[in-house]
Each structure stands twice: as C-alpha cells, then as structure tokens.
Amino acid sequence: MKKKIEIKNLKVSYGSKVVIKDLSLDIYQNEVIAIIGPANSGKSSLLRCLNRMTDFNNEVKVEGSVLLDGQNIYEEEDSTFLRRRVGMVSPLPVGLPMTIQENVTYAPRMAGCKNKAELDFILEDCLKKAALWDEVKDRLHTLATKLSGGQQQRLTIARALSHHPEVLCLDEFSIAIDPVTTMKIESVLHELKKDMTIVMVTNVINQAKRLGDRTAMMLNGEILDLDENSKLFNGQTKDSRTKDYIEGLFG
Ligand SMILES: Nc1ncnc2c1ncn2[C@@H]1O[C@H](COP(=O)(O)OP(=O)(O)O)[C@@H](O)[C@H]1O
Ligand SMILES: [Mg+2]
Numbered sequence: 001m002k003k004k005i006e007i008k009n010l011k012v013s014y015g016s017k018v019v020i021k022d023l024s025l026d027i028y029q030n031e032v033i034a035i036i037g038p039a040n041s042g043k044s045s046l047l048r049c050l051n052r053m054t055d056f057n058n059e060v061k062v063e064g065s066v067l068l069d070g071q072n073i074y075e076e077e078d079s080t081f082l083r084r085r086v087g088m089v090s091p092l093p094v095g096l097p098m099t100i101q102e103n104v105t106y107a108p109r110m111a112g113c114k115n116k117a118e119l120d121f122i123l124e125d126c127l128k129k130a131a132l133w134d135e136v137k138d139r140l141h142t143l144a145t146k147l148s149g150g151q152q153q154r155l156t157i158a159r160a161l162s163h164h165p166e167v168l169c170l171d172e173f174s175i176a177i178d179p180v181t182t183m184k185i186e187s188v189l190h191e192l193k194k195d196m197t198i199v200m201v202t203n204v205i206n207q208a209k210r211l212g213d214r215t216a217m218m219l220n221g222e223i224l225d226l227d228e229n230s231k232l233f234n235g236q237t238k239d240s241r242t243k244d245y246i247e248g249l250f251g
Contacts (some may be wrong), residue, residue: 004029004167005050009064010222012045020221022064027167032189033145033171034199034212034229036205038245041218043201044091047169049088050199052079066227068167069213070214087165089156091172096159100127100147101140103155120163129192130158131184138161149176161192168192170200174207205246209233217242224234 005027012020027033031105035043043204045060052073054060066073073082084107088140096103104126105119113119123140127133132154136147144155153176160168170189175181189211202208206231215232217225217239224226225242231233244250 001031002029003027003067004069005130005199006067006070008067010046010049010066011063012049013061014057018221020049023221023223025216025223025226027197027199029197030193030195031192031213032211033202034201034208034215035201035218036203036208036245037218038250039203042067042221043218044171045221046218047088047171047199047201050167050169051083051088053083053088055079056160077112084163084167086167086169087160087163089153089160089168089170091175092224093201096196097143097145099141099145100136100155103144104158104162107157111163126158127163129152129161131181131188134159150178150181153177154181154185163194165242167197167199169200170202172201172203174204182207196244205248217245219245231244 003026007023010020010023011018019099023046028219035046037043038149049062049066054062062074066074068082068085096104096106104123108119108122124133125135132151135151140212144152147155153173157173173185176187186207190241192198200208200211213227214226214231216223219241223238224239232242233246235243241250
C-alpha cells in the first residue's frame, strides 16, 4: 500500500503548552482513517498540520515533519497549492460571504477555470456529493450565509470537493447535520475514497466504525491505539483505555 502521508515525530505546541507529543503516523492512499478520542486530545490540532492551517496561527509551533507523497509540506513554498491538494472541512461552518454558486466555484475560478459549462458542472456535481443540491438548486444565487447551520456545513464539504483534493480532512463534519443527511454524506465519502484519501476526525464512535478502514485513538496528544477497524472494534485494542472509550465508559 502506498503511503500518501507520513507524519514523523510531530510535536505541536501553543505557547508553552505541548498538545501533540512525538506523534508518528502513516496514512495510506485511498484509505479512510478515522481519528477518535475525547475532547482536547489534539485531534483537530493534528488535522490542521496536514495542510498547514497552522500557518494562520502565530501562537502555534510545529516540529517534526509531515510528508505528502514523500515531500515535506513544511518545506514547500506554495501553501495555497498544498491546500488544494489537501482539503479541509472544519467543524463549524464558515460560508464565505458570497452566493452558494460563488462559494462552490471559488477555488476552480481561482485556479483559472472560466468555462461556464465546466463551472456549472462542478457546482452541481459537488453540491450533489455533499447532499445539498436538492435543497438549493432553485436559489444558487442567494447568499450562503442565509443557509441553516447544517446546510452551511454541507456547503463547506461541496467547496472542499471543488478543489478535487487528493486528501480530504473532515473535522467532526456531522456535528450540525441531521442523521438522514449524515448517512447520505457518509455514502458519498464511501464512494469518494476510490479516488482520494480521507482523514476523518469524529466523536461518533459508530461513524468511525462504519466509515473507517482503520481507526486511531488519541488521548493527551498521543495515539494510544491504531488498527484496522475489524480488530479495533472487536476488542483487539493495545490500550485498555481505547476499549473503555469505544464502549462509552469515558470521554
Ligand atoms: N488555537 C489554540 N490556542 C491555544 N490552545 C489551543 C488552540 N487550539 C487547541 N488548543 C488546545 O490544544 C489542546 C488540543 O485541542 P484540539 O486539538 O482542539 O483537540 P480535540 O480536537 O481533540 O478536541 C486543548 O488543550 C486545546 O485547549
Ligand atoms: Mg476538535
């Protein structure tokens, strides 16, 4: 299996507070890897290192390396290109103050696409994949900020897909979405992994179980356990705290 991302001896700190300690993890191409663990374990901090979202925060210090296809992303010049290759869906929706149509076609337009038919295709395709098309197809020119929280969340998924990312990072994507819509998006993610790698932070154990090929359990900035779902969710954990967490005994 090809390694898409190699995280080596990653250390993340905010000021003097170390939140990820010497973490190493290989992520394989076309897998869905789920990351679970109680709040404040460092899940979001880890995810943000994968496309250098950390650049936007002066307080954060990242040590170690993150390789994408063998290249250290922290040594690359072009972080905009990196973020096209590694898309991110944040837990709280941030619809850009533009119309629905403009939100989804923003990245392709920035990348130089001017062809209306092509942009329309991307718009419909990405909104369908994000299970939002039916709800917005008659008002593509209204402001995204007028959508409900759950709809804005799905819009951020559509926007992330519009880049054709090689890696899609999802941070608790279903937090503001109803179960029926969540299931629709989950089935899309299942399809998408045929041509991308998905790194999914979730606080829903069953979501990790349903979607992940492998699952990593994080606690206090460390990976306690990492294994194929068929093992991890069948009692084969290395650390008893993983089993307790999966069974809902803490967290
Ligand atoms: N921007 C930030 N500035 C300072 N501390 C932060 C910041 N983001 C996260 N932290 C701290 O880092 C730790 C890990 O947080 P986070 O990565 O959000 O964990 P999780 O996603 O597992 O809840 C927490 O103690 C949190 O308070
Ligand atoms: Mg988080």
